Amino acid sequence: MTDTTTWAETDVGALQRQADRRHRWGRIGLYSGATLFAFLAAFPFSWALISMFKQSNDLYVKENNPFWFNEAPTLEHLRLLFLETNYLTFIRNTVLVGLAVTAITLAISLPAAYALARLRLRWGERMGIAIFLVYLIPPTLLFIPMTRVITSLGLQESLLSLILVYPTITIPISSWLLMGFFKGIPMDIEEQAMVDGHSRMGAIARVVLPLMFPGIIAVVVFAFTLSSHEFIYALAFNKSSAVKTIATGVPTELVRGDVFFWQSLQGAVIMIAVPIALLFNAFLDRFISGFTMGAVKG
Amino acid sequence: MAVVEVRDLRKEFGDVVAVDGVDLRSEEGEFLVLLGPSGCGKTTLLRMIAGLEQPTEGEIRIGDEDVSRLPPRARRIAMVFQSYALYPHMTVANNIAFPLKAQGMDSEERNQKVEWAAGLFGIERLLQRRPRQLSGGERQRVALARALVREPTVFLLDEPLSNLDAKLRAAARDDLMEFQRRIGITTIYVTHDQVEAMGMGDRIAVMDHGKIRQLGTPEEVYHHPADVFVAQFLGSPPMNLLETAGFLFGFRPEQFLPEGVAADEGTRVPFTFHVNRIEYLGSERFLYGFIREYDETRVIAMLPATVTLPISIDQDHKFSVAKDQLRFFDYDDGVKIAPQPLMR
Numbered sequence: 001m002t003d004t005t006t007w008a009e010t011d012v013g014a015l016q017r018q019a020d021r022r023h024r025w026g027r028i029g030l031y032s033g034a035t036l037f038a039f040l041a042a043f044p045f046s047w048a049l050i051s052m053f054k055q056s057n058d059l060y061v062k063e064n065n066p067f068w069f070n071e072a073p074t075l076e077h078l079r080l081l082f083l084e085t086n087y088l089t090f091i092r093n094t095v096l097v098g099l100a101v102t103a104i105t106l107a108i109s110l111p112a113a114y115a116l117a118r119l120r121l122r123w124g125e126r127m128g129i130a131i132f133l134v135y136l137i138p139p140t141l142l143f144i145p146m147t148r149v150i151t152s153l154g155l156q157e158s159l160l161s162l163i164l165v166y167p168t169i170t171i172p173i174s175s176w177l178l179m180g181f182f183k184g185i186p187m188d189i190e191e192q193a194m195v196d197g198h199s200r201m202g203a204i205a206r207v208v209l210p211l212m213f214p215g216i217i218a219v220v221v222f223a224f225t226l227s228s229h230e231f232i233y234a235l236a237f238n239k240s241s242a243v244k245t246i247a248t249g250v251p252t253e254l255v256r257g258d259v260f261f262w263q264s265l266q267g268a269v270i271m272i273a274v275p276i277a278l279l280f281n282a283f284l285d286r287f288i289s290g291f292t293m294g295a296v297k298g
Numbered sequence: 299m300a301v302v303e304v305r306d307l308r309k310e311f312g313d314v315v316a317v318d319g320v321d322l323r324s325e326e327g328e329f330l331v332l333l334g335p336s337g338c339g340k341t342t343l344l345r346m347i348a349g350l351e352q353p354t355e356g357e358i359r360i361g362d363e364d365v366s367r368l369p370p371r372a373r374r375i376a377m378v379f380q381s382y383a384l385y386p387h388m389t390v391a392n393n394i395a396f397p398l399k400a401q402g403m404d405s406e407e408r409n410q411k412v413e414w415a416a417g418l419f420g421i422e423r424l425l426q427r428r429p430r431q432l433s434g435g436e437r438q439r440v441a442l443a444r445a446l447v448r449e450p451t452v453f454l455l456d457e458p459l460s461n462l463d464a465k466l467r468a469a470a471r472d473d474l475m476e477f478q479r480r481i482g483i484t485t486i487y488v489t490h491d492q493v494e495a496m497g498m499g500d501r502i503a504v505m506d507h508g509k510i511r512q513l514g515t516p517e518e519v520y521h522h523p524a525d526v527f528v529a530q531f532l533g534s535p536p537m538n539l540l541e542t543a544g545f546l547f548g549f550r551p552e553q554f555l556p557e558g559v560a561a562d563e564g565t566r567v568p569f570t571f572h573v574n575r576i577e578y579l580g581s582e583r584f585l586y587g588f589i590r591e592y593d594e595t596r597v598i599a600m601l602p603a604t605v606t607l608p609i610s611i612d613q614d615h616k617f618s619v620a621k622d623q624l625r626f627f628d629y630d631d632g633v634k635i636a637p638q639p640l641m642r
Contacts (some may be wrong), residue, residue, distance in 0.1 A: 072510050188383035191350050194370045195377045196444070197400030 013238035044268065052077060059262060077263035081254075086241045087268060090249035093159055094228045094272075096264050097245060100163045101227040105170040109219065110212075112171070113178035114204070118187070128179055135172040139232045147236050155241040162245070165232060170223040177222070177228050182208075183216030225276075246272055299452035300361030300374075300484055301326055302347060307356035309342050309508075317510030318343040319356075323584070327482040331499035333489060339508040341456055341500045347486065348377050348454050361451055371400070376445035377454040380461065382437045384429035390440050391416075391425040397448045415447040418477070435466050442474070446481070451486040453478075459494060473499065492532050496520065504528045522625070526632035529625065535584065535600065537625070540592040545638055546627040551584070551600035553623040557616040559605050566618040567640060571599065573611050585609060598615075 047066075051059060053073035064070040081087050116128045146165055155161040185208055193203035209216075234248040241253065250268045254261040302324045309317040317339040332340040345351040347358055349370035357563045358366045365373050385393050394415055398408045403458060418424045419439040429437060438458060445453065458474070459467045475498055478485050489495055495502050496516045503513045512524035523529035529548055530536040539548040570590040577584040585599040599617065609615060624637045
């Protein structure tokens with residue numbers, strides 16, 4: 001028996017060391033992978049950040065180190081961006097359109113998704129699919145008829161054109177997305193709130209919507225990013241500088257003929273991308289967390 | 299406290315009739331069980347009483363007031379769902395306070411009430427937790443505390459024990475009964491488990507296909523079933539049913555005893571029981587076989603452990619049933635009829 005005991009003891013020690021070693025290499029692998037991807041993700045940002053302060057000579061000479069300043073940095077390109085283009089107007093337009101589109105999208109797709117998720121009849125599902133199909137028609141096909149609609153409504157050269165048209169893209173996909181979230185919330189919880197003293201609307205507001213938070217955030221992100229990067233409609237409806245968004249304003253006014261204002265372009269992109277990235281990062285946990293866990297037993 | 303009464307209640311979902319003309323009246327403070335197989339309409343009936351479904355026809359009265367058109371919140375009822383439906387984004391304390399908040403009670407009074415309800419179920423130490431951090435039994439207690447904190451007039455329970463494991467279920471049943479006796483609140487309890495129904499109910503309404511087949515005490519529905527469905531739904535194993543000249547008769551497996559075991563030999567009806575198989579379960583023995591006189595219909599006998607008489611398989615044995623333990627049913631509609639002479 002003593003033999004077996006010693007054998008077991010030594011073996012456990014060796015196994016333990018082996019497991020530790022594996023664990024250590026596993027961590028090293030994980031972190032080097034993560035670091036690599038972090039660099040890949042950050043590289044365009046850092047390049048843009050450096051380029052926006054470079055003098056044109058520095059940027060265009062092939063022999064220069066592209067990753068650092070070979071001549072003194074300059075604010076000249078930012079001055080051009082802010083003072084000689086309508087950059088601030090573009091930002092304001094983008095934010096206005098984005099907020100309006102997000103609000104309209106939520107106001108329509110939340111009730112629509114609720115109805116589609118809770119309808120007991122089979123055509124609820126079919127209507128959901130029909131709504132989703134609308135999303136599959138690409139804007140490249142739709143922009144010509146849409147332009148005629150906008151013109152006959154007299155909305156060309158106005159932000160209202162975009163505020164009216166973008167929801168045709170965002171509402172179908174958002175309804176579909178929110179429908180899934182609504183289905184994930186047990187009917188029991190809503191009915192319990194009704195028994196506990198609320199009307200159906202009260203139950204939805206107090207119990208269902210708080211649980212819908214991750215879905216609502218997802219829709220806000222989707223609707224806002226779509227209306228800020230959409231290009232075709234924005235280009236087709238609005239020509240004058242005062243009603244352009246970032247997506248159309250920056251490329252049309254910083255590429256003049258065949259002259260690219262690279263540093264100003266990079267600056268325009270960086271200053272809009274970084275705040276948005278930070279904002280989304282703040283809600284990252286909310287996307288991921290399994291929010292309804294523990295709602296029902298088992 | 300209140301009496302719940304439903305009159306000629308009907309519910310149709312499209313072509314499906316879920317509840318088909320039910321009349322039912324609870325007693326004051328009674329524990330009334332709705333028992334039936336799944337799809338019998340018992341949950342739909344409960345949901346109509348709660349106001350979560352609109353009846354197609356009929357009337358619901360709680361405490362002598364017609365509530366048929368009232369929304370759930372106005373009916374002064376409490377309900378515990380099968381899933382417990384705890385609000386996952388709130389602490390236990392906020393879950394329990396939720397119905398009080400809906401009433402607009404001020405926070406000091408609310409806190410007192412929450413403490414009281416939590417004390418009732420011994421969950422004071424859980425108040426700051428969230429539902430996902432609780433075990434099944436704890437969740438049940440929180441759901442009960444939340445249901446009772448408002449001191450409702452009627453308490454509705456939809457299979458609240460069915461998701462607990464067997465051991466916990468017995469303890470939870472005990473808790474629930476003790477607490478219902480103490481508060482004395484009218485309770486309507488839906489279940490498909492006949493052991494729960496028999497053990498807990500003051501009265502049982504046995505349902506099938508949207509109708510109440512029988513309403514009575516556990517003794518009544520077990521010993522004097524109104525029809526063949528009730529006879530075979532209750533009891534495990536169910537009542538043995540045999541067919542003879544134009545009618546059916548039946549007896550419970552535990553009433554079917556070997557000759558010499560039962561005391562009242564004179565008033566017993568003898569049968570020749572051919573035993574095929576024996577299951578020994580410790581506290582009892584199940585004998586599977588058939589009766590020679592009646593077309594070899596399958597019959598089960600249940601002998602308590604106190605009967606140690608050896609029984610050999612694949613042989614005929616003399617068994618008998620006391621005459622007053624035989625039940626008779628109409629051949630066509632299965633409804634209980636008066637005792638008939640058994641022809642040989």
